[in-house]
Amino acid sequence: MRAPSPTLAVHGGRPVRDERCPWPVWPVAAPGASAALDAVLHSGSWALTSPYREELQERRFARKFADYVGTEHCVPTDHGSSALVIALESLxxxxxxxxxxxxxTWAASATAVLRAGLVPVLADVDPATGCLDPSALAxxxxxxxxxAVHWACNMADVPAISAAASPLGAAxxxxxxxxxxxxxxxxxxGSLGVAGCFSMQHSKVLTCGEGGAVVTDDAERAGLLEELRxxxxxxxxxxxxxxxxxRESATxxxxxxxxxxxxxxxxxxxLDVLDEQHTIRNRNYATLGRLLADVPGVRLLxxxxxxxxLSLYEVPLVFDPLPQDGTNVWVATALTAETGMRAYPPRPPLSRxxxxxxxxxxxLxxxxxxFTQWNAGRRFDGAEYLSHHAVLLHHSAFLGTEEDMFDMADAVKKITLYIAAGRPA
Structure with a gap:
């Protein structure tokens, strides 16, 4: 590989990664995907509300995904936000x-609350993990x-959050x-709370373009969820x-x-190839972590x-010092220019x-x-810090090779050296 130019690519220097080296694309169709879609096309059953001929793919997926998540029941939905709505309504x-x-988190975590006729009350996250901390309930x-949102590549401590929520009678x-x-x-x-909600939207690690699911161990709740969707x-x-x-049970x-x-x-x-993809992504994430472990000024969650x-969705690189007169938007632009893989800042906290x-x-x-009354005067220092200091990489960046991680690490090092030198953005 050519030695990288000390001048950043955003300033006209030679990038770390040659533009002729493509990154993995997403989504990646599983080997059996075309045959599966073709079978539905000629089955005469395109929806759950089709006249019954044989076991529906919807029922087959529900069974397979419940088994994968380790729950008794799975109720598929059209979107992840719909899954949240009916899970809340089932309470x-x-x-x-x-x-x-x-x-x-993404806005749907809160807008689903409103769609269910409830009020979202915003809480700060731990800046070390990006997730809701049990102390936020105190x-x-x-x-x-x-x-409890599992954010980016980290899980929230659902058992501890459940213990803190129990005295309040909160599910x-x-x-x-x-x-x-x-x-x-x-x-x-998904198996740790009273219900777990998933999205199968285009960018997710398990995707059908748009889809979702609710999983639960509660048979009564599962039946209610079926009616709600x-x-x-x-x-x-x-x-x-x-x-x-x-059947029109209509409870x-x-x-x-x-x-x-x-x-x-x-x-x-x-779903048949998901764990194989996890293995590749997680191995590459571990490699990147080792390569960046001793690089000052940047850290993983x-x-x-x-x-x-781990299940990587987005991987945050947290740049604790930012460039002089610069933001993480500039860092994301610089990293994209060095690697050819899109890097981007997190969404602003829901409060903004x-x-x-x-x-x-x-x-409404x-x-x-x-909503205004409940959230007046609340502070979100952890969320604001990550919003201003993190740069995200999509999980597809980790479906490649170890060499891809060396390129990414070299690009990050090049940018952190530039920042450490006190140069302006």
Missing amino acids: GLRYADPVLVPAL GESELGAVI VIEDAAQAHGARWQGRPA ADSRRYREDPVRGELPL TMGANFCLSEFGAALLCAQ TRRPAQDR SHLLAPWAKPT APLAER
């Missing part, structure tokens, strides 16, 4: 009950639920949209050929959040020892997000007023 809370949500006197729901296959003391993400209908125990595979009013047969078939295929298996604006919907006006 039986009252209108406008408060739900604790970490401030550093000052709360009233909560209906807690959404803990895992937002595991970024944690398919991660484990906490041997237990898979299929217009008050549950699976028939003995479906009849030519009839709908759903609650639901909506249509069903996953299509095409999405379910694709997820079945993709701290992982709790209890998290004994223009995507979380309940006052913009007239029908009562909840918007309570």
Whole structure:
């Protein structure tokens, strides 16, 4: 490899990585994906609401994913945000009950709370892990639920959060949209709370373009979740050929959040290669960690020892000193220029997000007023720090080779040396 130019690529220097060296693309179709989609195309059953002919792909995926996550039940949905909505609705809370949500997460973790008729109460995160810390519950006197988000590549300590939430009578729901296959003391993400919610959106490690799922060990809750996502209908125990595979049980009013047969078939295929992809990503992440361990001015997130298996979604590189008169946006631009792999800053904390604006919907006006009241005066120092100092890499960057990690480490070192020299952005 050519010796990198001491001049940064953003300033006209030669980049660390030759532009002719492509990074892995995402998504990667599993070997059986095309056949699975073709089978659905010619099956005569394209949706859960198709007349029954044979076992639906939706039911097959539900069984396979429940087994993968180690839960008794899985209810697939059309989106991860839909999964959060019905999981919250299954708790039986009252209108406008408060739900604790970490401030550093995608907006859907909070907007789903509003869609369920509840109020998101924002809490700070630990700047070392990026996740909600159990101590954040210490000052709360009233909560209906807690959404514990597994962020980027770290898991929240759900057992400790559950212990802190128990005296308040608050249920803990895992937002595991970024944690398919991660484990906490041997237990898979999603299996630690009363329910676990997943997203299978395009960028996720398990994807069908758009999809989601709720997992739980509670049979009664699982039946309720089925109704909440299929217009008050549950699976028939003995479906009849030519009839709908759903019965109008109607113990609650639901909506249509069903996953299509095409999405379910694709997820079945993709699930078969997920652990193989985890092995590659996690090996490369460990390599990058070793290469950056002694580089001053940059660090990876701290992982709790209890998290004994990683699932990389986004990998934060935290630059503690930033360049003179510069931001992490500049660092992300510089890293992208050196490597050809897009690097980007985290979203701003939800307290500043223009995507979380309940006052913009007239029908949410009562909840918007309570949202403002509940969150007045709260501080989010940890979330703000990571928002301003972290730079993210998508998990696809880790599906390549060890040489890719050497290039990434060299680029990071080049930028940290520039910052240490006190040069302006």
